[in-house]
Amino acid sequence: xxxxxxxxxxxxxxxxxxxxxxxxxxxxxxxxxxxxxxxxxxxxxxxxxxxxxxxxxxxxxxxxxxxxxxxxxxxxxxxxxxxxxxxxxxxxxxxxxxxxxxxxxxxxxxxxxxxxxxxxxxxxxxxxxxxxxxxxxxxxxxxxxxxxxxxxxxxxxxxxxxxxxxxxxxxxxxxxxxxxxxxxxxxxxxxxxxxxxxxxxxxxxxxxxxxxxxxxxxxxxxxxxxxxxxxxxxxxxxxxxxxxxxxxxxxxxxxxxxxxxxxxxxxxxxxxxxxxxxxxxxxxxxxxxxxxxxxxxxxxxxxxxxxxxxxxxxxxxxxxxxxxxxxxxxxxxxxxxxxxxxxxxxxxxxxxxxxxxxxxxxxxxxxxxxxxxxxxxxxxxxxxxxxxxxxx
Amino acid sequence: xxxxxxxxxxxxxxxxxxxxxxxxxxxxxxxxxxxxxxxxxxxxxxxxxxxxxxxxxxxxxxxxxxxxxxxxxxxxxxxxxxxxxxxxxxxxxxxxxxxxxxxxxxxxxxxxxxxxxxxxxxxxxxxxxxxxxxxxxxxxxxxxxxxxxxxxxxxxxxxxxxxxxxxxxxxxxxxxxxxxxxxxxxxxxxxxxxxxxxxxxxxxxxxxxxxxxxxxxxxxxxxxxxxxxxxxxxxxxxxxxxxxxxxxxxxxxxxxxxxxxxxxxxx
Numbered sequence: 262x263x264x265x266x267x268x269x270x271x272x273x274x275x276x277x278x279x280x281x282x283x284x285x286x287x288x289x290x291x292x293x294x295x296x297x298x299x300x301x302x303x304x305x306x307x308x309x310x311x312x313x314x315x316x317x318x319x320x321x322x323x324x325x326x327x328x329x330x331x332x333x334x335x336x337x338x339x340x341x342x343x344x345x346x347x348x349x350x351x352x353x354x355x356x357x358x359x360x361x362x363x364x365x366x367x368x369x370x371x372x373x374x375x376x377x378x379x380x381x382x383x384x385x386x387x388x389x390x391x392x393x394x395x396x397x398x399x400x401x402x403x404x405x406x407x408x409x410x411x412x413x414x415x416x417x418x419x420x421x422x423x424x425x426x427x428x429x430x431x432x433x434x435x436x437x438x439x440x441x442x443x444x445x446x447x448x449x450x451x452x453x454x455x456x457x458x459x460x461x462x463x464x465x466x467x468x469x470x471x472x473x474x475x476x477x478x479x480x481x482x483x484x485x486x487x488x489x490x491x492x493x494x495x496x497x498x499x500x501x502x503x504x505x506x507x508x509x510x511x512x513x514x515x516x517x518x519x520x521x522x523x524x525x526x527x528x529x530x531x532x533x534x535x536x537x538x539x540x541x542x543x544x545x546x547x548x549x550x551x552x553x554x555x556x557x558x559x560x561x562x563x564x565x566x567x568x569x570x571x572x573x574x575x576x577x578x579x580x581x582x583x584x585x586x587x588x589x590x591x592x593x594x595x596x597x598x599x600x601x602x603x604x605x606x607x608x609x610x611x612x613x614x615x616x617x618x619x620x621x622x623x624x625x626x627x628x629x630x631x632x633x634x635x636x637x638x639x640x641x642x643x644x645x646x647x648x649x650x651x652x653x
Numbered sequence: 654x655x656x657x658x659x660x661x662x663x664x665x666x667x668x669x670x671x672x673x674x675x676x677x678x679x680x681x682x683x684x685x686x687x688x689x690x691x692x693x694x695x696x697x698x699x700x701x702x703x704x705x706x707x708x709x710x711x712x713x714x715x716x717x718x719x720x721x722x723x724x725x726x727x728x729x730x731x732x733x734x735x736x737x738x739x740x741x742x743x744x745x746x747x748x749x750x751x752x753x754x755x756x757x758x759x760x761x762x763x764x765x766x767x768x769x770x771x772x773x774x775x776x777x778x779x780x781x782x783x784x785x786x787x788x789x790x791x792x793x794x795x796x797x798x799x800x801x802x803x804x805x806x807x808x809x810x811x812x813x814x815x816x817x818x819x820x821x822x823x824x825x826x827x828x829x830x831x832x833x834x835x836x837x838x839x840x841x842x843x844x845x846x847x848x849x850x851x852x853x854x855x856x857x858x859x860x861x862x863x864x865x866x867x868x869x870x871x872x873x874x875x876x877x878x879x880x881x882x883x884x885x886x887x888x889x890x891x892x893x894x895x896x897x898x899x900x901x902x903x904x905x906x907x908x909x910x911x912x913x914x915x916x917x918x919x920x
Contacts, residue, residue: 272846279840310843323843 262553264560266332273314273329277336280305281345289341292466293612296458298422299344299466306337306348307377315352316359320371326567327501331508331559338512339519342616343466347380349509350418350467353502353624354381357427357443357494360501361486366445370425382423383502384414384472385495392629394429394495395438399474401430406481408432408444410474413456416623420470421455424448427498428472429491441491445483452477463615500577501566503624507559507580510588510620514552517588517595517613521545524599524608535598544598548591555584575637578630585620585627592617654707654803656698657764658731659754659785660691662715662722663775676881678775687722690770692729694831696838697800698768699730705803708732710761714742714753720854727849728841734854735761741859744871747776751784753869756862758789766808767828771796779830786828793828794821798835 266274284305292299306312315330316322323329330352337345355374358366358381373379390396399412410430417426426446433440446453456471486494522545525536535541562580566573592614596603603610621627665686670679687695698709711731713719715738723734737757745753758764767786772779779795786793798818799811805825812819813832859869867873891907893900905915 268850269847272843276841276843276846283840305840308842309840310845313843323847 262557264557269323269325270329270332273311273325274332274336276309277311277333278339280309280311281337281340285337285340285344289344289466290606290609290612292341293343294465296460296465298468299347300422302344303347303377303380311348312351312377313375316355316371316375320367321375322371326563327504328560328563328567331504331563334505334508335512335515335556335559338509339516341466342509342513342516342613342620343464345509345512346418346464346467347422349502349505350382351380351423352505353498354383354419354423354425354427356501357383357485357498358425358445360497361443361490361494363482365482366485370445374425379424380419380422381425381427382417382419383498384417384426384428386415386417387413388415392626395492397429397431397441399428399430400434401428401432401442401444403432403481404478407478408481408483410444410446410452410477410479412474414472414474416459416469417472418467418469418623420468420472421448421458422468426472427485427494428474429495430474432488432491436489438492439489441495442488443485443491443494444479445485446474446477446479450477450479462618463612464619496574499624500573503577503581503630504559504563504566506620506624507555507562507584510581510584510617511552511556511559513613513617513620514548514555514584514588514591517592517610517617518545518548518552520609520613521548521595521598524602528600541598544594548594551587551591555580555587559584572637575634578625578633578637581620581624582627582630582634585617588617588620589614654701654705654766655762655764656701656707656709657758657761657767658691658695658698658709658711658726659767659769659781660695660711660713660722660726661688661770661773661775662686662713662719663688663773671881671883673882676878685718685722687725688770688773688775690772690774690831690833692770692838693833693835694768694770694829695726695729695731696836697831698766699839700836701766701800701803702730702732707765710735710764712737712754712757712761714738714745714750714757716743717856723854724849724852725841727852728845729839730845734852735857736854737857737862739859740870741866742870744874745869746874746876747778747780747784748875749869749871749873751781752788752873753859753862753864754781755785755788756864757857758785760857760862763789763826765825765827766803767826769828769830771830771832782828782830789826789828791826791828792823793830794823795830797829797831800829800835 284302311333313323314325318324334349358370374381387397401408401410428444428446429441431440432442452475454473456473459469525541526534528535559580562576565576595610596614599608599610602608662685664683666683672679702709709731710733711726712735717738720736727734742753769782783793794810794812796813797810798813802809808827809822812821893904
């Protein structure tokens with residue numbers, strides 16, 4: 262389908278596809294097994310300027326936005342949803358700096374993030390604060406010119422590998438979420454350690470770790486935005502990053518579809534290739550249709566964000582829900598097309614099915630996303646009714 | 654250090670089809686790429702520049718559409734590019750191609766190191782590199798797997814052999830053709846691609862390179878292609894099974910009967 266990409270966007274897509282083909286695909290199965298962090302690929306992506314695409318030109322980026330990030334994530338994820346996450350999670354960690362950073366913070370962190378020399382990460386989730394993000398317990402107590410951070414963040418992607426972390430902590434615990442703030446913490450700051458590396462079902466080449474803060478002292482100038490804005494920083498960041506998760510899901514689904522088509526042509530049963538059976542054809546046709554619909558919604562959400570649309574929560578949540586549910590369904594169907602071989606680790610689709618599952622869970626479960634969409638619909642309806650009453 | 658890398662645009666396929674009527678490659682529907690061996694040569698040139706300073710100029714002789722291969726080369730780190738293109742150059746074999754490239758290189762003021770891939774994947778001759786060196790009257794080394802040392806006047810290289818390698822020293826300027834063991838080429842960068850899109854690619858015509866017209870193109874090409882065809886695969890064959898001594902004996906007597914003489918090894 263033609264999505265009317267500019268020449269530059271086509272370049273980004275093609276280059277990401279080349280990296281996926283030449284650098285990611287050959288090592289995807291091995292890293293899924295070992296769980297090793299893909300630094301070689303990160304280096305290659307950096308040299309290819311891929312981290313620059315969503316960073317403003319003033320800070321050594323190429324000045325693109327969410328859509329350019331989405332194009333890259335999709336192509337990378339087609340080869341491996343775990344390796345591509347090292348890229349997508351760094352984008353998630355970079356977005357709050359782009360949106361809320363001071364000139365000084367941007368000048369310090371964005372150029373090395375743009376070159377891929379360092380990675381970023383984002384720390385919101387805690388052991389007892391997942392969907393209920395307002396339940397965070399990590400504190401950042403003001404002390405002179407510093408904040409002193411205490412608490413534990415859980416399941417942080419790029420944890421231990423990233424150099425710069427945006428951490429949401431309570432600067433005024435009495436005020437709940439209104440007392441939260443977003444604070445930049447550099448790796449290596451005394452009192453900032455990493456917990457165990459999680460042993461995950463899928464996306465195993467990504468690093469998922471705890472961030473442990475024990476009297477970790479950072480200068481007050483590390484705050485993003487103002488005190489009390491932490492939750493706003495987090496929500497605005499996630500609104501912009503969710504199309505990235507959607508793109509990861511689209512990429513994983515497309516990768517599974519590619520493999521299913523290829524295999525159905527090769528696999529012979531009853532004296533012919535299984536692609537000649539209508540039962541298989543219908544599965545493939547549905548898979549392709551769903552992937553294309555997910556892609557279209559994801560691109561539309563990303564483009565709305567880049568167009569400066571004021572409220573992007575709904576579009577962004579819709580893209581994330583639909584694309585991730587599609588990825589789960591399509592990868593499961595791909596395993597079905599492969600039959601018994603699909604269940605075996607020697608073939609690539611069982612990994613894709615495992616990788617797909619997380620996209621329904623992280624950056625807000627799909628149930629939370631549906632709540633966002635529904636509340637948005639109801640609010641809009643109430644507003645419409647009020648306006649109609651006022652003009653009568 | 655001045656480096657010139659000569660590249661060739663080739664069809665991106667290992668499944669070459671030939672038009673039996675015209676004896677030429679079928680290019681429709683096949684994307685064109687830089688000859689893969691030339692990408693290694695370009696990477697080595699860019700690495701020489703990164704280490705010793707200087708410039709990397711990339712050059713190709715071909716039809717106007719070969720410009721896209723030059724832009725790809727610019728995205729991979731070349732500083733500037735020249736397209737040697739003229740109707741008078743069409744139909745050139747390796748002799749005429751080497752002559753035209755040598756003229757163009759001389760016109761650009763020569764180079765310290767001229768790099769090429771060991772051969773092009775479409776023609777597979779491997780003759781143009783040495784041909785350019787002969788035309789320029791400089792030395793050449795083929796099948797380079799490593800540049801060990803390079804100074805203003807001297808270069809030490811490792812040349813890949815069938816069962817090892819030779820370490821050679823020679824004077825500059827030199828033509829080197831490289832094998833794929835020499836490096837791992839980098840991927841293009843987005844910045845490089847954007848710059849390459851905007852770059853000027855000057856075209857050198859036959860009249861621009863101080864060449865003798867009769868040595869160019871079809872006129873300067875002693876090679877005439879009579880016919881290109883896909884050879885038929887021999888089928889059948891005979892399998893000898895059983896005890897080694899007996900089967901070798903049976904094979905030898907069959908070969909002798911067929912008039913093929915077997916000489917005993919002197920060892």
